Amino acid sequence: MWQVGRRQWKVQQIKEREAGLQGEPINILQSSEKLKEYQRVICEGELKHERSILVGPRPRSVMGTTQSGYVLVTPLVNDQWSRGVLINRGWVPASWKTDSQMQASGLPMGKVQIIGVTRNSEDRSSFVPDNDPAKGEWYWLDVPALAKAAGLPPDTDLVQVISEGQGSVARTSAPTSMELMAMRTRTSTPQEQYPLPRTVKDLMTFSVMPYDHRNYALTWFSLAGATALLALRAGRLKK
Template identity: 45%
Template sequence: MLRSRHLLALSARLRAGAAGGGAAAAEAAAVTTSPWQPAQLASLQAWTAAFTSSPQLSAAGRGAAFDTLAAAAARRQPAPGAGAVGGRSSLSTASDVARQAAPAPRGTSKAGSGRSLWSGLFLLAPGALAAFLGHWQWERRQWKAQLLERRRSMMQSEPLDLFAAEQEPDEYSRVTVEGQFDHAASQFVGPRTRQIAGQSKQGYLLMTPLRQPGSHRAVLVNRGWVPAEWRSDEGMRREGQPAGTVRLEALLRHGEDPSTFVPANEPAKGNWFYINVAELAAAAGLPPEAPLVEVVTEEPGSYIGRGPPSATEVLGGRGHIPKVDESYPLPKSLEDLMHFSVMPSDHLNYAATWWTLSAATLALAVKAVRQGVKAR
């Protein structure tokens, strides 16, 4: 019982933070001078040295370890770690057991939980961004669908006499104009490409002023696509130059917004890379406010010019392969004007992709946050 009392007293002092003090040393001396067997005494001496000087243990950790020694003494069993062979010290064994008896550092679990929590919060940002982009694509889809529906209704409306209208109609309105072409003032915008008999061919959009006889009224007419030879060969141009008064049914159009890499127009040199209505009208001798109309055909897919010019070339006809003996100029079709480079169905696919990515990312974020909260 004496040994047990000394061990319990030493445990209490170590728990109170008195490790290494005089009182703890006295208790340790009392323990080691009690009547133990040689093997037990060697083990206890090693344990005493380990627990009173080890910097790896707190006072609570040392006390918890000495509780084990006290219990062993009460049962008259060798101390844990006893059984050194050939006089080998049990110090390393005592240190291992001491480390096992000590509570795990609280900082380790907190650090792990903190990393999980921050990982989850970090994943919330891309998940929210993907959700926003999906919503944005959905709104773009609705806007594009409304735009197409409005354009379709404008093109199906009754044509208006443009020269008699009190104010200029909206873009894509059907209009009629009557007058005479001023072929000498024609301008070529391009180059634009299209497929001719399965082969890509360079050409231009032909812009010709149309003046109303006996008045100062005039419009700029986009008559359609012509081969590149028309720009230099007057004989070829003459084939497509109607004389006298003509009556046209066309669509009111605005100019083009060129992409960043499309060159600027050079009116002085007669080089036109995109449609700028005011500049083209001025070059043709028309007032700057002269409207632009575009001749169209109801033949499906006769000419496709989708959107503003691209970086590599000013886009022209793609899709339909006209006959070799077709007469020029070749106008666009109503079907072509109902096409965008990104259609509503494309916006829907983009939205679904973003929302799927958002759901997956947010699921990972929620899982990481929950793990971090549980670990705290």
């Protein structure tokens, strides 16, 4: 049954994603090979905040309340390696556009080190408008187009920042990527600071998990069995 096959495919996807997320980070700016999606990477350079792009809207649900916002994408360049990457820094509220105080706490200057995972372009559904770079309107993550708009080559990689949330990379003595992105210290308050990166736990959650495929398969098997019994009973009644 196709649901059984889908479950096996999803289990394999999870295993491959886990392997990439849990491995030692590769310096993406020094790597000459094309990395797979969800490969854990590290990169150093300077964030060009003036060339940042907001992609959205991307609503976020908090305690039953929906907040409007965007995904913040910023180019990072490293003159030593003569190349750069796009950084998906995470979610920011809609007020980020006009709140200079909010922005000031999330615009680290100078050299930063970021740990994240490689990501591909999103699959645009028929309900999502196409991007309009000329007007600065971005609705979905089209990596080549975003790279061009940010002044980088179209084959530039996209790195999604990952935080120190549950199930993520272990803490080291150095500041974490999330702390660097939000200029946090170990004495910071629990109040949210933006951008908000994704956690590894978030990246391991699929809209349909393997147990869902298993339940679908069991449901179909049950329905098929019940239909067969009804057909058999109907055949006997006609005799």
